Each structure stands twice: as structure tokens, then as C-alpha cells.
Amino acid sequence: MTLFVFVVLASLSFTYINGFHDTANAIATVVSTKVLTPRVAVAWAAFWNLLGALAGTAVAKTIGTGLVDTNAVTMTVILCALLSAIIWGLVTWWVGLPSSSSHAIVGGLCGATLAGSGGNWAVLRWSTGLWPKVVLPMLASPIAGFVGGMLLMSLIMICFSRVRPRIVSAIFGKAQIASAGFMGFSHGSNDAQKTMGILTLALFKATHDGLFEHVPAWASFLRIPVFNTVPLWIVITCAVTMAAGTAGGGMRIIHTMGHKLVKLAPVQGFAAETSAACVICAASAFGVPVSTTHVISTSIMGVGATKRLSAVKWGVVERIVWAWVLTLPITALLGAVFVWISRAA
Secondary structure (H helix, E strand, C coil), X not given: CHHHHHHHHHHHHHHHHHHHHCHHHHHHHHHHCCCCCHHHHHHHHHHHHXXXXXXXXXXXXXXXXXXXXXXXXXXXXXXXXXXXHHHHHHHHHHCCCCCCHHHHHHHHHHHHHXXXXXXXXXXXXXXXXXXXXXXXXXXXXXXXXXXXXXXXXXXXXXXXXXXXXXHHHHHHHHHHHHHHHHHHHHHHHHHHHHHHHHXXXXXXXXXXXXXXXXXXXXHHHHCCCCCCCCCHHHHHHHHHHHHHHHHCCCHHHHHHHHHHCCCCCHHHHHHHHHHHHHHHHHHHHCCCCCCHHHHHHHHHHHHHHCCCHHHCCHXXXXXXXXXXXXXXXXXXXHHHHHHHHHHHC
């Protein structure tokens, strides 16, 4: 039971870190364009993160049962996966890199499960889970973000080509408040569900391991004999925790995405947020755990590229891409190392 409690605490810690780590995804552009102050923008994003997290559970089911063989998962494996994702999230936050919390938890879960099974690669559901719902979207979603941002920005430029720049800025300054909320909603609808899936998996394993056989009647909600739905209390807990993390801010990454990638005007911020949010919401509807970081970053690049390719600061882009590339293998290795350490202890 003690191990289960640690898993719950680690899950909520990961969700909180995800909230302040990925706050920049929702509000970097609205802060950089000076449409909202950082404090107001964070509160706005936290509110919409909360609503988005309550919107569905399709992604949670994918994380909980679709990526690895649940028979090979133990409470130790889950804890090690969470620790690897937490460490990577804190490291990349500290250096100001917008890495993917989604890929961090997926990498940690795969690496820990693989190590826990003694290196049996069959425990990874490659053809039915990892390839179609992690690897392929990891490649496709940044492209969709880039193309979507470029197309929407080009369409806006055509439609408003004869409108004075001051009027355009005034219109999209207000519109960007809505697009920032949309981005916050999409982030909550995808990212908060990853911890919901992990927590539900932990409850499912604890029930089958007999940890809740003697709990009092009032605590019977802990028992999950079959993983078919995500309990409402888990949904609410994860949603509130992520919203709290979002309210905690994340100015290091906001600075990288909102100022270092490309100089943004309100109309460009609107285009980047709207196109990215559409991609993320579509992924959430199909239960695909995409990286909100990847999508909004490439949307910003696509919007910047409509001016000229040199407007994008490609040196910063290179650092971000390296963080993307390294996330899965490093968190998988960390998850495996933690499992090996737990066995040796």
C-alpha cells in the first residue's frame, strides 16, 4: 500500500510539473505579443486547462492500456516511469527547453516495463499502440502544426491585405485572448489525460494485487476490477492538479517560445495558437497522446516562415529539436535504470 501511495504522489507531481512546464504552450504567444500580462495569461490558461482536462478520457485509455502489456506492469514499474518523466521535465524546464511531457511519460513507461520484464520486447505494443499512436503522430503532428500555422497565417494575410496594420492588430489582439483559451483547453484535453491513464492503471494493478481487499466501505471507489473507464475522481483530481501547475507559471519556457523563436504580432500569435489547438483537439478526440509542445512550437515556426524563413531563429530551433529527439530514449533509459536500482536495493 505504501508503494501505491508513492505512485499517487508521483502521478500528481508529474501532473503539476506538466502544468507549469507546458504553461508556455498555451500562453507564450499571448504574453510575447503583450495582449495579456503573464499573471493574467497564466490564470486564463489555468481555467481553460481545467475545462479541457474534464472533456474526455480517450487519451487516458491509450496511455493506460494501449502502449504496453498491462500484465508486465507492476507498481514499481509505474513509479519508475513517473520518476523518469519528472526528472526530465524538471531538467528541461530548468534550462528553458520546451520538451514533451507526453513523450517523457511514454518513454519512461516503455523503458521501465521493458526492464521489469527482463528485456522482453514483446511487452511493448508496437504495431497496435506505439507506432500508430506515438511514433507516427510524433512525426506527423509537428508537420501538421507547421503547415497549419503557415496556411492560416497566409489566409489571414490575404483576407486582411487591404486593412490598416493598426486595425489588424486591434482585431487580433482581442481574438488572441480567445485563441489562447482554445490552446489552453486543447492542452488540458490531451496532457492531463496522460496522468489519468497512469493513475487508473495503478488502481487496476492494485486491485488485482489485492491491495484493497480490506479497505473500508467508504474507500471502495479505489477498486477497479476492469480497466474500461477512468473514474470521475481521478479525472477531477488530475484536472485540478494540472490547473494548479499551470497557475504556477513557467516563465523560462515562455521566454524561449514567445521571444526567441520568432518575433510575434497579435495576428501571428492568433494564427499559431488556433492552428495548434485544432491539431491537438483532433488528436485528443482519437485518443492520440501528441506533444502540445511540438505542435505549438512548429505552428509558431510556420507562422514566422510566412514573413521569411530567416525570421525564424533556427539556432534556437535546433536546440529544441535535440530536446525532442532525446526525450524518448533518455526517459526510457531512466525508467529502466530506476527499475534496476529498485531490484538491487
